[in-house]
Amino acid sequence: MTAVISVEANYPDTGYMSEILPLKCVHCSDDVPLVRLSGDASLAFCCDGCEAVYSLLRGLSLDSGYYALKAGKKSPYKPLLESGEDYSALDEAPFRQKDVERPSLDFFLEGIHCSACLWILERLPELSHDVLSARLDMGRSLLRVQVGETGRFENVAKLLLSLGYRPHPVRSEREVDEKLKVSDRATLRRMGVSAFSAMNVMIYSVSLYSGADGYEGALLRWLAIGVALPALTYGAWPFYLNAWNALRSLRISIDLPIAIAFVGGFAESLRQAILGTNLLYLDSLTSLVFLMLASRYALSRLERAEVSKAGLLSLLLPAKAIRWVKGRSGNLEPENTRSNLLREGDLISITTANGVPVDGKVESGQAWIDLSFLSGESRPVEVGPGDWVYAGSRVMEGSAHVRVSSWGKDTRLGEIERKLEASAPKHNKRTERSDRWAMLFLASVIGFAFLLFFLFGFESPNEALRRSLSILIIACPCALALATPLTLARAYRLAASRGILLRDPDALDRMLELTDIIFDKTGTITRGMPSVRAWRWVEDPSSEEKSFYESVAYSLEIKARHPFGKAIVKFLENRHGVQKLAVEEFAEIAGKGVKGKIDGVEYTIQAANRRIALSQSGAPVALITLDDEVRPEAGRVLEKLGKRGLRLSVLSGDSLAAVARVAGLLGIDSRRGALSPEEKRSVIESEFGTRKVLMIGDGINDVLAFRAAHVSVAFNRGEGASIESALSGADVAILKPNLNHLIFLLDTAVAYRRTLTRNAIFSAVYNLTGASFAALGLIHPLVAAVAMPLSALTVYFSTVVGLRSGEEHL
Amino acid sequence: MNIIFILAPLSLALASLFVVLFFRSVNSGQFQDLETPAHRMLIEPSPIESEENPSVENHD
Numbered sequence: 001m002t003a004v005i006s007v008e009a010n011y012p013d014t015g016y017m018s019e020i021l022p023l024k025c026v027h028c029s030d031d032v033p034l035v036r037l038s039g040d041a042s043l044a045f046c047c048d049g050c051e052a053v054y055s056l057l058r059g060l061s062l063d064s065g066y067y068a069l070k071a072g073k074k075s076p077y078k079p080l081l082e083s084g085e086d087y088s089a090l091d092e093a094p095f096r097q098k099d100v101e102r103p104s105l106d107f108f109l110e111g112i113h114c115s116a117c118l119w120i121l122e123r124l125p126e127l128s129h130d131v132l133s134a135r136l137d138m139g140r141s142l143l144r145v146q147v148g149e150t151g152r153f154e155n156v157a158k159l160l161l162s163l164g165y166r167p168h169p170v171r172s173e174r175e176v177d178e179k180l181k182v183s184d185r186a187t188l189r190r191m192g193v194s195a196f197s198a199m200n201v202m203i204y205s206v207s208l209y210s211g212a213d214g215y216e217g218a219l220l221r222w223l224a225i226g227v228a229l230p231a232l233t234y235g236a237w238p239f240y241l242n243a244w245n246a247l248r249s250l251r252i253s254i255d256l257p258i259a260i261a262f263v264g265g266f267a268e269s270l271r272q273a274i275l276g277t278n279l280l281y282l283d284s285l286t287s288l289v290f291l292m293l294a295s296r297y298a299l300s301r302l303e304r305a306e307v308s309k310a311g312l313l314s315l316l317l318p319a320k321a322i323r324w325v326k327g328r329s330g331n332l333e334p335e336n337t338r339s340n341l342l343r344e345g346d347l348i349s350i351t352t353a354n355g356v357p358v359d360g361k362v363e364s365g366q367a368w369i370d371l372s373f374l375s376g377e378s379r380p381v382e383v384g385p386g387d388w389v390y391a392g393s394r395v396m397e398g399s400a401h402v403r404v405s406s407w408g409k410d411t412r413l414g415e416i417e418r419k420l421e422a423s424a425p426k427h428n429k430r431t432e433r434s435d436r437w438a439m440l441f442l443a444s445v446i447g448f449a450f451l452l453f454f455l456f457g458f459e460s461p462n463e464a465l466r467r468s469l470s471i472l473i474i475a476c477p478c479a480l481a482l483a484t485p486l487t488l489a490r491a492y493r494l495a496a497s498r499g500i501l502l503r504d505p506d507a508l509d510r511m512l513e514l515t516d517i518i519f520d521k522t523g524t525i526t527r528g529m530p531s532v533r534a535w536r537w538v539e540d541p542s543s544e545e546k547s548f549y550e551s552v553a554y555s556l557e558i559k560a561r562h563p564f565g566k567a568i569v570k571f572l573e574n575r576h577g578v579q580k581l582a583v584e585e586f587a588e589i590a591g592k593g594v595k596g597k598i599d600g601v602e603y604t605i606q607a608a609n610r611r612i613a614l615s616q617s618g619a620p621v622a623l624i625t626l627d628d629e630v631r632p633e634a635g636r637v638l639e640k641l642g643k644r645g646l647r648l649s650v651l652s653g654d655s656l657a658a659v660a661r662v663a664g665l666l667g668i669d670s671r672r673g674a675l676s677p678e679e680k681r682s683v684i685e686s687e688f689g690t691r692k693v694l695m696i697g698d699g700i701n702d703v704l705a706f707r708a709a710h711v712s713v714a715f716n717r718g719e720g721a722s723i724e725s726a727l728s729g730a731d732v733a734i735l736k737p738n739l740n741h742l743i744f745l746l747d748t749a750v751a752y753r754r755t756l757t758r759n760a761i762f763s764a765v766y767n768l769t770g771a772s773f774a775a776l777g778l779i780h781p782l783v784a785a786v787a788m789p790l791s792a793l794t795v796y797f798s799t800v801v802g803l804r805s806g807e808e809h810l
Numbered sequence: 811m812n813i814i815f816i817l818a819p820l821s822l823a824l825a826s827l828f829v830v831l832f833f834r835s836v837n838s839g840q841f842q843d844l845e846t847p848a849h850r851m852l853i854e855p856s857p858i859e860s861e862e863n864p865s866v867e868n869h870d
Binding site: 139199 | 811814815818821822825826828829832833836837841842843844845846849850852853
């Protein structure tokens with residue numbers, strides 16, 4: 001018996017059923033709400049989705065393997081049995097190629113977190129007849145799925161959802177990705193060649209240092225020169241190229257002194273070989289080429305593992321739409337079509353089955369729309385004849401006929417995306433802070449070398465030349481050039497371990513200049529989802545009656561789609577005495593609530609003014625108040641930020657009253673409400689124009705503001721919300737819904753800067769010392785061979801140690 | 811010590827062979843995904859296991 005989890009394993013040793021700690025869901029290890037526990041169940045699930053996956057796996061005997069690998073790790077997303085998303089477009093162009101026998105499609109998956117994911121995803125063919133093969137790239141969360149002729153990608157997407165992943169089809173706008181892949185391969189090849197050179201040259205050098213001479217010495221000398229060439233030409237090529245490009249634009253990058261060291265070092269080694277001595281620096285040089293290529297490669301790989309940059313419009317898959325056209329009889333008849341085929345003037349139906357695919361005006365009907373992409377609020381807004389609806393919003397209840405006014409790029413959503421693309425990111429190139437230092441450094445080293453040569457040139461030109469060139473070699477700022485990518489890579493890793501994605505490496509530098517932090521309200525400071533704040537009984541029922549009414553409310557609301565329903569369910573599911581009852585004649589009261597009959601008696605739950613009333617046969621029994629509660633950690637986080645001297649503000653698309661309430665609770669004076677996405681940006685530009693602002697938000701309604709901010713952070717509001725929409729245009733993404741990560745981010749930036757500075761100081765000291773010794777003629781190639789890698793190693797350790805301290809600040 | 815005149819070029823030739831093989835493996839895309847194979851390695855049942863004990867996983 002492998003799959004049945006024994007009851008004892010879940011209950012601590014209290015012996016009391018009523019005092020138990022929550023049972024864990026067999027599938028996702030999350031807490032199981034009390035209401036889902038039946039008396040003697042040894043298998044409990046937190047939701048229907050988890051139960052479904054478990055049954056699926058068990059039915060195919062895949063459960064033991066899967067759960068063994070999962071080992072109790074929690075999944076970030078729950079399995080969804082339905083999502084309201086229409087994936088039928090995946091089986092047409094441009095997703096599915098026509099004349100291919102076994103078409104394949106890449107999905108970017110949110111929710112990959114462990115080996116069990118790999119295990120189950122690559123066994124997709126066993127779970128579905130549609131899939132022929134599935135291959136996962138965990139580093140980039142990409143799943144490549146191949147289907148057969150009759151297989152449908154739509155089913156694959158639904159299966160992935162039901163397994164607990166959020167699939168996003170990736171289109172081939174991945175030229176950037178391709179370029180990176182190509183350049184990575186080139187770097188790898190260069191690394192291979194440089195390693196070959198370095199290792200062989202080192203062998204020869206040992207012999208030479210030990211005093212090889214005569215014919216053998218000559219052979220080794222010239223072999224060393226020959227074998228070093230591939231590393232110093234092909235291997236070091238990127239450095240020469242960068243240095244040259246910088247020179248052409250009259251800049252000096254840090255690659256220039258490096259290039260000079262390589263060329264100068266080679267020249268000197270060649271000179272010495274011709275002279276017949278053993279003073280060749282080739283071993284230091286070639287191993288440095290390898291080290292530097294390796295560090296750049298490591299950094300590039302880390303940068304590649306970022307989330308795919310999907311455009312906003314890709315969120316709107318062309319979905320099925322119902323268009324009304326004049327039929328032969330002269331009446332309007334419904335026609336099935338696709339949203340990307342709709343045109344201005346068409347009349348379509350919008351229902352809860354599809355999202356709203358276009359911008360348009362309602363002509364008839366009544367519906368409740370979720371406009372969170374514009375306002376951040378998921379409170380449904382009622383629309384009727386004459387009102388506008390927008391592409392990207394979802395229909396929560398009701399249905400309506402809409403006259404199409406714009407589609408695709410001309411919709412509100414398309415406009416936002418266009419504005420996003422039009423405004424180039426504020427910070428384009430890598431801040432070459434090292435540029436100025438590189439210039440200074442180079443100037444001083446070359447100057448010094450020349451000076452030395454001219455001073456002693458007449459006495460012994462040979463020795464003078466040797467010393468001058470050895471200055472150039474030993475002073476190679478390799479350690480410094482290694483330090484930056486190394487530090488950055490370390491910062492990336494550290495952040496990633498906390499679920500923070502650094503999409504723009506320079507953001508870390510910019511974070512140190514901040515004066516203000518601007519928060520979005522809904523979903524960022526608050527949970528973004530309503531929750532029950534108060535439950536008041538009209539009269540004073542007995543506790544059995546209370547449990548009964550709570551069960552009634554639970555049984556009704558579990559069938560509702562309204563976000564209020566979820567809030568009530570969440571509140572009730574862990575209370576003692578709540579059970580799921582059988583409901584007859586269940587119906588949703590459009591826009592207001594739900595009703596149904598239990599044991600013949602009719603109950604309704606509906607909104608009255610600002611509260612929700614649970615009524616029995618018309619008489620109110622309980623009054624429920626809902627609220628979008630502020631995140632528990634928000635208070636302390638804001639306090640800590642305030643102590644750092646940062647000014648805090650709230651900009652929100654929600655009403656002024658709601659903003660005032662939350663801001664007042666947290667003591668934030670600077671607040672604006674009822675802002676559209678465009679207005680958020682213009683507020684930042686106009687009122688915060690001169691200040692350095694960090695903007696943190698969770699939705700599409702924040703993306704334009706991101707552009708105006710000095711640093712932008714996309715925040716995952718949690719509760720299964722996908723973060724993809726906010727990613728466009730954000731410098732950093734916080735994947736776990738906890739505001740403490742913002743503090744961690746700022747701390748990491750400080751530790752990063754400190755480590756860089758420390759490394760820079762060390763490099764400077766080292767170079768000064770080395771240059772002085774070289775001037776005195778004390779730098780034998782053997783000394784260089786030891787000193788240069790040693791300095792690189794020291795920098796490495798300084799980085800690793802330096803970027804550990806970031807963790808302690810939480 | 812004259813042997814070095816044979817050994818040195820020979821070792822170079824061998825090393826060059828390895829570089830060529832390395833190039834081929836890079837070009838074939840082996841280094842594209844460095845993370846997943848580490849997990850995959852721990853998951854696949856070894857051929858011995860599945861042949862001699864075919865019922866290990868399916869028994870309850």
